[in-house]
Amino acid sequence: MSRSIEREIRIEAAPEVVYEVVSSPEHLREWWPDEADYKAVPGSAGTIGFRQDDGTMTVGFTVLEAEPPRRFAFRWDYDGETATVRNSVLVTFDLVPDAGGTLLRFAETGFDEAGKSDELFADHTSGWDYFLPRIAPYVARLVARP
Template sequence: MTATPAAVQTVTVERAMPHPPEKLWRALTQPHLIAEWLMQNDFSPERGHRFQLRGEWGGVLDCEVLEIDPYETLAYSWNFASDDPAFALESVVTFTLTPTPGGTLLRMEQTGFRPDQKQAFGGAKLGWQQFLGKLDELAGRLD
């Protein structure tokens, strides 16, 4: 008898933003702008590029660009190594931009949370709301 893997959980946040996809794309893919709304980083918008996100809390996330379709989709791995299995995370973050008459519908999905990672899952739900609020504010300041 084979064991069935536990279902992974996904955090999904959708936000209508009054900015064109091109403006949000800049904020999602330019390292100095990513640092303003998310974390310090060495991101490059190239499939296969490995980069790190460095949190103010001292943690480092190891990431790799998995998909990049300008002005439409950006996906990257979002991995955090920890000796404590409750905090070790291997996930994928995907941003999808859909033009709307008033701007863009931005959808963010982070998938890969195990059922035993309730604290990480809850933190991501709250954290992404805050990150996307900062992204919206930043996009409003861009020319």
């Protein structure tokens, strides 16, 4: 069995709104990283950064798919290498219309194919467990603004 992280979250907003929240740097900074610099177009290379006590940890990634309002996907870039199936993991946000809202299906896959450590898998699992639940409350505040 291949290690993967999969979550589903129901969000009370249209897929068009949720897509912007999971794909645009301006919105990402409100629920996930402290810094985000990229264009939400396939092939775009970018970075996200997390402030830590000893500075900012910056991680690169490459956007693979940007299909509003259905799917946003990227691969992490490790060690300055071009992201491939053999050296990186894949993050996908799939958005499904659901009774006036959106079902967000999140997955991070490819840990085994890329030879990633149990430590990285555990770190990403706990990270997503912390950050993903922040999406729905952020969207609720966003759609409630006059």
